[in-house]
Amino acid sequence: MARNNTLTEIPQRVWTPLTNADATAVRVQNRSPSAILLSATNGATEPSDLNGALELGAGQTMAADLTLAQLWPGVSGANRLWAWSDMDPLITTVSVSHA
16 A cells, blocks of 8 residues: 655654555655654564664655665565654654655
């Protein structure tokens, strides 16, 4: 199932799924005043730690012109995207689109 320009809230220090189904590429815009971390997995199981996560700064956008497999080459079959925030105590909001 696709998500088109969906706003997703990221609670503090909890891996939050940005994709609600398998996805090849995802566009994410960080709409918060703080950086977030992004990580990919193969399947719906959340990442086990922060290793390999990419940082997306405040106000930045990760375009969908690269696949999850290209961004996380060490994750075989990467098809789900997750976000992590350290922002305290506010909830971080991101805009997400994927097919």
